[in-house]
Amino acid sequence: MRLRAPRFWSVPRVGPAAFMLRPLAGIATRLTRRRMTREGYRAVVPVLCCGNVTAGGTGKTPLTLDLVQRLKDRGHSPHILSRGHGGREKGPLEVNPGRSSARDVGDEPLLLAKAAPTWVGADRAQTARLAIGQGADCLVMDDGFQNPGLHKDLSVLVVDGAVGFGNGQVMPAGPLREPVLDALKRAQCVVIIGEDRHGLLLTLPPFLFKAQARLVPGPEIRGLQGRRVVAFAGIGRPDKFFTMLQDAGVSPVRCLPFPDHHAYSANDIQRLETLRRESGTTLVTTAKDAVKLPPAFRAQVTVINVELLWSDPKAPDHILDLLFPHS
Numbered sequence: 001m002r003l004r005a006p007r008f009w010s011v012p013r014v015g016p017a018a019f020m021l022r023p024l025a026g027i028a029t030r031l032t033r034r035r036m037t038r039e040g041y042r043a044v045v046p047v048l049c050c051g052n053v054t055a056g057g058t059g060k061t062p063l064t065l066d067l068v069q070r071l072k073d074r075g076h077s078p079h080i081l082s083r084g085h086g087g088r089e090k091g092p093l094e095v096n097p098g099r100s101s102a103r104d105v106g107d108e109p110l111l112l113a114k115a116a117p118t119w120v121g122a123d124r125a126q127t128a129r130l131a132i133g134q135g136a137d138c139l140v141m142d143d144g145f146q147n148p149g150l151h152k153d154l155s156v157l158v159v160d161g162a163v164g165f166g167n168g169q170v171m172p173a174g175p176l177r178e179p180v181l182d183a184l185k186r187a188q189c190v191v192i193i194g195e196d197r198h199g200l201l202l203t204l205p206p207f208l209f210k211a212q213a214r215l216v217p218g219p220e221i222r223g224l225q226g227r228r229v230v231a232f233a234g235i236g237r238p239d240k241f242f243t244m245l246q247d248a249g250v251s252p253v254r255c256l257p258f259p260d261h262h263a264y265s266a267n268d269i270q271r272l273e274t275l276r277r278e279s280g281t282t283l284v285t286t287a288k289d290a291v292k293l294p295p296a297f298r299a300q301v302t303v304i305n306v307e308l309l310w311s312d313p314k315a316p317d318h319i320l321d322l323l324f325p326h327s
Contacts, residue, residue, distance in 0.1 A: 008167065009174050011166075018167055024173070033178075035146075036182075040151040041128065042151045043139060046324065047141065049154070050067070050140065052145065053176055053178060054159070054175040056160075056175065058160045060142055061142060066308045071138060072116065078139070079116060079139055080109075081119050081150075082143065083143060083144065086263070087102070087105040089120065091119070091121025091122065092130055095109045095113040107291050111287055128150050146177050154319070155187045155188055156187065157183060157184070158190075159191070159192050159200060160193055160240075161193060161212070187208060194214055209319070209322070211315035211316070212311040217248050217307075218307060220305065230275045230284070231255050232284075233256075235288055238257035241286055262292075264293060272301075273297065283302065287305050
């Protein structure tokens, strides 16, 4: 089972625990900086990376899905590259939604594969070559910002507006994968998901294109008002899903959080099934969780899809114009 992030990561100051872990954070920073000096493979098609600088869920996958759909609407043939976190297949391989399982390729790739051809593998250069060989005219990386194996033509950093950069420390002293300034030097855009509680839109460097969007539930939410709902989610921040339900007028009688990329066991399913059988109770979860549920049980669960609502409707097109400046 994956461990949840320690509470001191989110405190906006360096407490005793973070201070004691600073030497290890320093080692991690040096190793990342050394790794990022490597020259990556330059693909013959444009490469867009949706990444982040913090551990945990920020909204990368919804952003990836949004931009992929917009690329398709422009007439492009995007393919998605993912490491396949949580899957046992090492790759490189193309995800087959009809045959692959979340245990094989990970939950996010299964979800992404419904939108566009998706490839998993730790070697991003290798998966890029395979995708291009199968007709990709652009590549979208879901995560991989700290992976130097593939040159990025455009990097978009995704930030959870509620969390920001936490205590500002690199793991294990804080939630950062690398120092914020290091990341900003390699990014061209920053997309803040949710309320900008830390004023990042005003404090981030002016050379970055900045945009803001929020997650909104799909039309499935309309059938849940007034019903007894039990919500469960195994994503980076399950509380974001629960809050989204409440903001939409659905107040769950119980909220069950699981760790990110959680693989639901037989005991988990039995526990949820018991809750479902309670009089008038409806189980509700995310699309990312749904791909990990047994089909027979999944049919008994209401799946809520999420979409991005941009503060500036022109912002995503501007991002794609940076990827295809002459289109």
